[in-house]
Amino acid sequence: MTSEQIIAQLPYGPDFLFVDSIEKLDENSITGTYHFKGNEYFYPSHFKSTPVTPGVILTETMAQIGLVSLGIYLISLKQKNLESALIALTSTAIDFYLPVFPNEKIRVHSVKEYFRFNKLKCAVEMRNEKEDLVCKGVISGMIRF
Amino acid sequence: MSQSKQEKMQALLEIMQPYAQDPSALANLKEETQFIRDLKINSANLVDIILDIEDKFDIEIDNDSMDKMMNVGSALEVIEAKLAAK
Numbered sequence A: 001m002t003s004e005q006i007i008a009q010l011p012y013g014p015d016f017l018f019v020d021s022i023e024k025l026d027e028n029s030i031t032g033t034y035h036f037k038g039n040e041y042f043y044p045s046h047f048k049s050t051p052v053t054p055g056v057i058l059t060e061t062m063a064q065i066g067l068v069s070l071g072i073y074l075i076s077l078k079q080k081n082l083e084s085a086l087i088a089l090t091s092t093a094i095d096f097y098l099p100v101f102p103n104e105k106i107r108v109h110s111v112k113e114y115f116r117f118n119k120l121k122c123a124v125e126m127r128n129e130k131e132d133l134v135c136k137g138v139i140s141g142m143i144r145f
Numbered sequence B: 001m002s003q004s005k006q007e008k009m010q011a012l013l014e015i016m017q018p019y020a021q022d023p024s025a026l027a028n029l030k031e032e033t034q035f036i037r038d039l040k041i042n043s044a045n046l047v048d049i050i051l052d053i054e055d056k057f058d059i060e061i062d063n064d065s066m067d068k069m070m071n072v073g074s075a076l077e078v079i080e081a082k083l084a085a086k
Helices: A003-009 A055-077 B005-016 B023-027 B043-057 B063-068 B072-084
Strands: A021-025 A029-035 A086-096 A105-116 A119-127 A133-144
Touching: A003 A021, A003 A055, A021 A055, A029 A055, A055 A086, A055 A105, A055 A119, A055 A133, A086 B043, A105 A133, A105 B043, A133 B043, B005 B043, B005 B072, B043 B072, B063 B072
Parallel strands: none
Antiparallel strands: A021 A029, A029 A105, A086 A133, A105 A119, A119 A133
16 A cells, blocks of 8 residues: 555545655554645634644644554555544543644654554654654554444 | 452452543442443553453453453453463
8 A cells, every 4th residue: 555545545634634745654653744834724823923733733643644544554454444434533642842833844753552453552753854852642543344 | 370250350450440430330340340331441441451451361362352341241251261271
């Protein structure tokens, strides 16, 4: 399965897709990037005076690259059909270190802790273009076929 | 050295402690106590409980066995069967 095929299978619309590329991928880990455009819809409101990427969006970005994209790949290896599958975020524990401003590009790296009984748990970190740590933590999700 | 059912139930209680959201159901643990309905454990944490059971008893639990583990009694049965098959 190619990176383009994985991104095409992500279940998000354009306003809520936070994956530009998948650079590295194997059964145990994934690395991907996203560029936060200057005109993302949440910047005028978060905050009213200064635009900063919300922590929930950074968490979402880590989940989309680190958990959902990796999960789509792992499920493709099991040759299961994703079409009618339901996915749910089940747990996040994230620490934040640096802000992300409009027009910054970030890279997410995720390492699988386990994928069993349809639950995927990963240790995920995000770094900015200077390779400085933005946030890191543990995220889990489940899929129901 | 084989553990009694009581000891296994105690081990199970300790594993479930961090995940159970109904303290009174945990305190009155019975074989009929259901993980999701009574202890209010969510399905994601149920997976962690199964993995903790695997580590604690040094057994491997497959998908079919997991499906059977609805309550404390059925979980103990699966643990007994896996230990006996070792």
